[in-house]
Amino acid sequence: RGPPARPATGPEPERAPPPPGVPDPPWLRKVDDPVLGGARSPAVDAAAGRGAARLGSGTMTHILSAVAWPYANGPRHIGHVAGFGVPSDVFSRHMRMAGHDVLMVSGTDEHGTPILVQADKEGVTPQELADRYNRVIVEDLHQLGLSYDLFTRTTTRNHYAVVQEMFRTVHKNGYMVEQTTMGAISPSTGRTLPDRYIEGTCPICGYDGARGDQCDNCGNQRDAIDLRNPHSRINGETPKFVESNHFFLDLPAFVDALGDWLRTRTAWRPNVLKFSLNLLDDVRPRAMTRDIDWGIPVPLPGWEENSSKRLYVWFDAVIGYLSASIEWARRSGDPDAWRAFWNDPEARSYYFMGKDNITFHSQIWPAELLGYDGRGSKGGAPGTYGNLQLPTEVVSSEFLNVEGQKFSSSRGVVIYVRDMLARYQPDAFRYYVASAGPETQDVDFTWADFQRRTNDELVAGWGNLVNRTANLVHKNFGAIPEPGQRQPIDEGVLATTTTAFGRVGELIATHRQRAAVAEAMKTVGEVNKYVSDTEPWKLKTDPDRLATVLHTVTQAVSDLNTILSPFLPHSAQQVHEAFGGTGTFAAQPRIDEVTDLDDDSRHYPVITGDYRAEGLATWEPKAVVPGTPVGKPTPVFTKLDDSIVEEELDRLREGA
Numbered sequence: 001r002g003p004p005a006r007p008a009t010g011p012e013p014e015r016a017p018p019p020p021g022v023p024d025p026p027w028l029r030k031v032d033d034p035v036l037g038g039a040r041s042p043a044v045d046a047a048a049g050r051g052a053a054r055l056g057s058g059t060m061t062h063i064l065s066a067v068a069w070p071y072a073n074g075p076r077h078i079g080h081v082a083g084f085g086v087p088s089d090v091f092s093r094h095m096r097m098a099g100h101d102v103l104m105v106s107g108t109d110e111h112g113t114p115i116l117v118q119a120d121k122e123g124v125t126p127q128e129l130a131d132r133y134n135r136v137i138v139e140d141l142h143q144l145g146l147s148y149d150l151f152t153r154t155t156t157r158n159h160y161a162v163v164q165e166m167f168r169t170v171h172k173n174g175y176m177v178e179q180t181t182m183g184a185i186s187p188s189t190g191r192t193l194p195d196r197y198i199e200g201t202c203p204i205c206g207y208d209g210a211r212g213d214q215c216d217n218c219g220n221q222r223d224a225i226d227l228r229n230p231h232s233r234i235n236g237e238t239p240k241f242v243e244s245n246h247f248f249l250d251l252p253a254f255v256d257a258l259g260d261w262l263r264t265r266t267a268w269r270p271n272v273l274k275f276s277l278n279l280l281d282d283v284r285p286r287a288m289t290r291d292i293d294w295g296i297p298v299p300l301p302g303w304e305e306n307s308s309k310r311l312y313v314w315f316d317a318v319i320g321y322l323s324a325s326i327e328w329a330r331r332s333g334d335p336d337a338w339r340a341f342w343n344d345p346e347a348r349s350y351y352f353m354g355k356d357n358i359t360f361h362s363q364i365w366p367a368e369l370l371g372y373d374g375r376g377s378k379g380g381a382p383g384t385y386g387n388l389q390l391p392t393e394v395v396s397s398e399f400l401n402v403e404g405q406k407f408s409s410s411r412g413v414v415i416y417v418r419d420m421l422a423r424y425q426p427d428a429f430r431y432y433v434a435s436a437g438p439e440t441q442d443v444d445f446t447w448a449d450f451q452r453r454t455n456d457e458l459v460a461g462w463g464n465l466v467n468r469t470a471n472l473v474h475k476n477f478g479a480i481p482e483p484g485q486r487q488p489i490d491e492g493v494l495a496t497t498t499t500a501f502g503r504v505g506e507l508i509a510t511h512r513q514r515a516a517v518a519e520a521m522k523t524v525g526e527v528n529k530y531v532s533d534t535e536p537w538k539l540k541t542d543p544d545r546l547a548t549v550l551h552t553v554t555q556a557v558s559d560l561n562t563i564l565s566p567f568l569p570h571s572a573q574q575v576h577e578a579f580g581g582t583g584t585f586a587a588q589p590r591i592d593e594v595t596d597l598d599d600d601s602r603h604y605p606v607i608t609g610d611y612r613a614e615g616l617a618t619w620e621p622k623a624v625v626p627g628t629p630v631g632k633p634t635p636v637f638t639k640l641d642d643s644i645v646e647e648e649l650d651r652l653r654e655g656a
Helices: 042-048 078-083 085-097 113-122 126-144 157-172 251-262 270-279 313-332 355-373 417-423 426-436 447-476 488-509 513-534 543-564 569-578 643-655
Strands: 062-067 101-108 150-153 176-185 198-201 208-211 228-232 240-249 289-291 309-311 348-354 393-397 400-402 443-445 590-596 599-608
Touching: 062 085, 062 313, 078 085, 078 126, 078 348, 078 400, 078 417, 078 426, 078 443, 085 101, 085 126, 085 348, 085 393, 085 426, 085 488, 085 513, 101 126, 101 313, 113 126, 126 150, 126 417, 126 426, 126 590, 126 599, 150 313, 157 176, 157 313, 157 355, 176 289, 240 289, 240 355, 251 270, 251 355, 270 355, 270 393, 309 313, 313 355, 348 355, 355 393, 417 426, 426 447, 426 513, 426 569, 443 447, 447 513, 447 543, 447 569, 447 643, 488 513, 488 543, 513 543, 543 569
Parallel strands: 062 101, 062 348, 101 150, 348 393, 400 443
Antiparallel strands: 150 599, 176 240, 198 208, 198 228, 289 309, 590 599
């Protein structure tokens, strides 16, 4: 939703050196360019002065935030949103504030065998199950404040059409090859067992617990039949392998193109890039159809009519980024608005997920894009969508565990998003993920640490600064005072907050959010020190000096509120209003009930929002206005009692 995308502008990005005499194609441009990272970002220039804090001042880039699609076979837990939800939203909010045109899309993933299995357990149809959990997930992500331009689903007719167009073109270009394979079925039900529902011992590294599609220990792809001692994760039985014809994506035809592209991704997190490059050491065709009756029909004569053959859920799920962009454009009133984010080589795209999905985003999805564009070893021509750009970066997080254990809904070791937000402020949880989340290594969530960070950092640090500043202004002047002559200590603290725009912005833009929030909170500490050093409560006999100090600290709080708003959008609005601000400061998402664009009988909820409206916060200091009334403040953050730790541990024990 929102106005149509604007045309792309901006400087030509830095290119990787081509071989002598051979120009590099646009899709091989290096990620470390002057717009979003690399040796130096324009955000660094913000430190030079209070009026130059807008990232990439004078430029605007189209940025696609492609966020992993939560699976609709149940409610999501906090480990899920720690990997894809909060990091993508912080990045997207910041980039919008910095002047870029951001399109943040995702939805619920609703096909595949796990949906069938859960539907059977609950005694409902797959569509009924997907409808139920689609709504649960939409409500949870909305409450968390994730600012999707469109959060949709994979059972829309629009998604079906986009996926089938992708398949037909990849097939026409010669990259879908038909092969006879040995597929796994359940002896007790006769139903297909998906690769990821089969476990066994990896034949390469000996890891016990390798899945049927790949080994998470060594990263190699294997067929389920290659596993030693394979068994079903559903009921433990040994699967039966039978012959079946399927279409395979010819991954070996993309090895050179994928390798050339990956070697230009020099700004990726090292673990993600290394894992992705290692995948190229053992590349084989990968099945993109399945023996299943729940999914998208294979759009070819003789296959489309076969109700027991459907496209592989992972073939269609990653295409959701494109189909959601197209649905957003169609709903915006400009059906071609999506093209600025997908066809323009100057646009940027960032894919957010957990580490277990790297393969699908750094190999499978790029191969599908290359196949659609005809950029593999067999050549070919693009379809109606034109040349589709490869990802700028795959931003993969590690895993969030809980109290020393891995999350497991089946074992009751779980904290659902809904339960977390029912008992605690959304910004408290967002702050925890940003400051202590699994950015580059697995992290153990503990209730004791959650309580400590909320009380010691949010309440006693940022919340205390906001409340005591607003209280001092209210008690002494009732409004933001007019400053007198500033002293060096005043100028120094304002220089500190100005500089923080550049430092924090650079860190967010390069996906170092833990360091970004640490830098922001360090600045909070320096402003708190300024208040302690100037002692405004002792300046009642010097009203001119008192006015100057309180104006200065109010300006510093305003700067910090802007800097922290991507992390803490709910409280940012509260702080804005506490100092007399009006209108929307940090836009929040909303839930709209919509009708399927291509099927009037189908209705569903989407997350969307007005994030391009005038008057929203921008990534720069904004001068506070003397005379603006400031009322008596109320605490922004809730202090957590010591008892909550044991209460939450009891809940975990009861659920296990």
